[in-house]
Amino acid sequence: MWRIIHQFGSPPWVYRFCDRVIPWLLPLTAVALIVGSAWGLLFAPTDYKQGDSYRIIYIHVPAAVVSLAGYYIMAFAGLVSLVWRIKLADLAMRAAAPIGAAFTAVALITGAIWGKPTWGAWWVWDARVTSMLILFFLYVGVIALFEAYDNKTIAARACAILSLVGTVNIPIIYKSVDWWYSLHQPASIKFTGSSAIDASMLYPLLGMIVAFYALFALLMMLNLKQSLTSEYAQSNWLIKRITT
């Protein structure tokens, strides 16, 4: 156990790990995304109420799910970086921020496009939509805050604190559809009890959620490799690895 933790704190080991995993995770993710999209777009049945506009669900929900999971990862990495001062945790936190921001933006944009034919408006100041917008600003805030400091040690600490404070927003997003009277529909997928969605629509949705998680992992590794390359450009292990 300690050996595994130790390895995840070692930049050369993580670099090699990314190098080994990316070549098969990239094609796997691409295939999963293409198959999942084709399934959702062309083969899943048409919704009896919303017609075909509901097909946006196959990117909207996975993007939203992963944008929340990404925040956990960013905040957890921030906590580790704050407490144990591990360089890699700091890099992981910064790797997660732009990915999370992009997924949140995708969830908001696809939500707006879905909202137009369904609610009759591109945007509503609804509890779920607004709390997701706050999530987007939290991600962007972490990125901007890091850039704002010249001293990168202090910058990383400030980002970690901001991302930890921002976690209060996560349960608000989850519960927003229950706590407030909301236009946004409540969760259709339930871990306990039966889901409010038919299997023919549920399976492609679950498939796309898995594909988006794989995409998140892939993007995390690509970003980590990039920041490791820039951070350790002068280190012997990296020069050796690249030049041989």
Add this chain to the structure above:
Amino acid sequence: MQFDSFAAAVTMGGHGGFVWAAYAITSVVILVMIVRPVLSTRSMQDTIQREFERKQAHEKDAS
């Protein structure tokens, strides 16, 4: 297949514009997110490689 023809899959009963736009925007975002770190890493690796070769050539000259 839910649609009888290519045209039906494109229009989706009037919702096609919304659905395809959502998928197109998402695809572009995903592609940019993948390509950007790959290109940036590659260019940094090239710099490190060149620097290494330059140093080696320098050492050979010195000896």
